[in-house]
Amino acid sequence: MCGIAGIARRGDAPVSVEVLERMAAALHHRGPDGSGTYADGHIGFAHTRLSILDLAGGAQPMGDEDGSYVVVFNGEIFNHRGLRHELELHGHTFRTRSDTEVLVHGYHEWGAGLLDRLNGQFAFAIYDRKRQSVFLARDRFGILPLFYAERDGDLYFGSEIKALFATGEVDRAPDPVGLDQVFTFWAARPPRTTFRAVRALEPGCCALWREGRLAERRYYSVDYSGVGAEAPESLRDLDGALKSSVLTRLVADVPVGAYLSGGVDSSAVCALASAASLHALRTFSVTFDDPRFDESAYQLTVADALDTRHAVQRIGGADIARVFPDVVRHAETPLLRTAPAPLFLLSRLTRQHGIKVVISGEGADETFHGYDLFKETAVRLFCARQPGSTVRPRLLDRLYPYLAPTGRGNDFWRGFFLGAGAPDDPLFSHLPRFQLTSRIKDFYSADFRAALDGVDALAELRDGLPKAFAHWSPLHRAAYLEFTTLLSPYLLSTQGDRMAMAHSVEARVPYLDHRVVEFAAALPETSKLRGLKEKRILKRWAAGVLPRPVAERVKQPYRAPDVPPFFAEGAPAYVRELLEPASLAAGGVFDPATVAGPARRCAAGSPMPPWESQALVGILSTQLWQHEFQAAVPQPTITARRASPPAAAVA
Helix, strand or coil, rough: CCCCEEEECCCCCCHHHHHHHHHHHHHHHHHHHEEEEECCCCEEEEEEECCCCCCCCCCCEEECCCCCCCEEEEEECCCCCHHHHHHHHHHCCCCCCHHHHHHHHHHHHHHHHHHHHHCCCEEEEEEECCCCEEEEEECCCCCCCCCEEEEEEEEEECCHHHHHHCCCCCCCCCCCCHHHHHHHHHHCCEEECCCCCCCCCCCCEEEEEECCCCEEEEECCCCCCCCCCCCHHHHHHHHHHHHHHHHCCCCCCCCEEEEEECHHHHHHHHHHHHHHCCCCCCCEEEEEECCCCCHHHHHHHHHHHHHCEEEEECCCCHHHHHHHHHHHHHHHHCCCCHHHHHHHHHHHHHHHCCCCCECCCCHHHHHHCCCHHHHHHHHEHHHHCCCCCCCHHHHHHHHHHCCCCCCCCCCHHHHHHHHHCCCCCCCCCHHHHHHHHHHHHHHCCCHHHHHCCCCHHHHHHHCCHHHHHHHHCCCHHHHHHHHHHHHHHHHHHHHHHHHHCCCCCEEHHHHHHHHHHHHHHCCCCCHHCCCCCCHHHHHHHHCCCHHHHHCCCCCCCCCCCHHHHHHCCCCCCHHHHHHHHHHHHHCCEEEEHHHHHHHHHHCCCCCCCHHHHHHHHHHHHHHHHHHHHHHHHHHHCCCCCCCCCEEECCC
């Protein structure tokens, strides 16, 4: 993958090459292998390259034969060879072997219809010199980011928001509504971001800029309207779809590795990748000193079974606190969890081992109903059918034993889940999560609360649901909400792309091949969740390729230690400084007096309920975010921008 950026001016003022170079410099970490700019009067593009395909001939910005179309592209087009052949039959001449060149010729031939033909993960911009227009597009599921801003008819775009700020022409003011969405959904919902002037192009959308106007439209969305019975050949079809998806994502002119969590999803793609690789597969895992989060036993079982060359990034609490400022800087948004930090360290380890492309198991839980959220939804609906039952609610104890491990508090949690919302609420499946996350709003300052007067994040989400949503089953509604509120803006962007590309590593996600997603969307719910057994068809298939203990594993959510790393002995000085009353008051989002209680309890090592831990991470990360992008808080003591090398082990 790469970094892309550009400017299109409404008037005749030329785009400065110096400004384009500043935008490229802000994205250097996304593409350290080369950079380039293109300026044609009032249109300018910038690109930083992570060379993966056609190492000698894939430099960008890239044009077609006569320069009628120019593209900057971030991502991979996995079916580019077939498209190239089709375009050659139409008379197009290619000068490189890169997938980038397919985009300029494809847009020339098919216009926006090109998007329906692409199998890939991408964000790109194409300049049509004849029409003086710029076409922006993002892949179906939002695997890769694309941000833009408009000012007086001028358009600015980039892979990351920091490229837009590098122009000196885009306002950095925070968006209270975007922040409130982070504190509701874990991420701002595209097109909104946490900056008032900046928008995110939504997944499955494209936009055309011409003469100072930007027109957007959706070309793809997940649809559950075609659900039918599971066909006898479904297992065979799944096998073919997954093998094809993994095989195409191994195509590169550099070695391809894999992230191995030890769960079914990543283990299965590692098994397929290992079988298709000519050399021993390189695999990389995160392990934790804290046994509550550690999955190393399963990781080693899979690595041994597949005979991979395995490297381990071990995470102690101090590691998370040390790199958290860098994590927030790359994420460009406040965070409610520390989970991105271990992945930041994992990508660094991966690059240190000479690997800059990995495949991962992301997307399988959304596609095949793997998360506890799906089971939780089914249990809550089961309980709602007999509201007087005292036995049915006990099923919730099996889902979340860590919430009340000693048995105390079980009644509270059962009541919380069962009272979170009515089954006829469109957001029924996600209301417990949204309500728990929203507890951070108890810490808002009076001024910030006033700025949000009349704002209702949940009402806005309900109003924006597609018309077909009402006709889908409850679990398919849950899947849609998971795709749109968490997978794209948080898991793929904040926790995925940003943490991998911080160290110039491209992550490919076979489960989000649109053919796999559409196959799963057409299956009945029972093929994915039966009782409390998740991902049934995927696990039936995995039984033929994985060791039994792994294939039959119950889903263990990826989690990392939250607040303890920031208050342990030797914690960085910035933590205390950012939580001081004067610093919180300067930030303006949170009330210092309200924050003081949980901060004091955490510093003393007192037990904290989950929502307080999550809130404290959110408050701290917001302070870091404001310092980085608005200078709204005093300078904290952050000793090093680049953390020390990670502890690593090779199995």
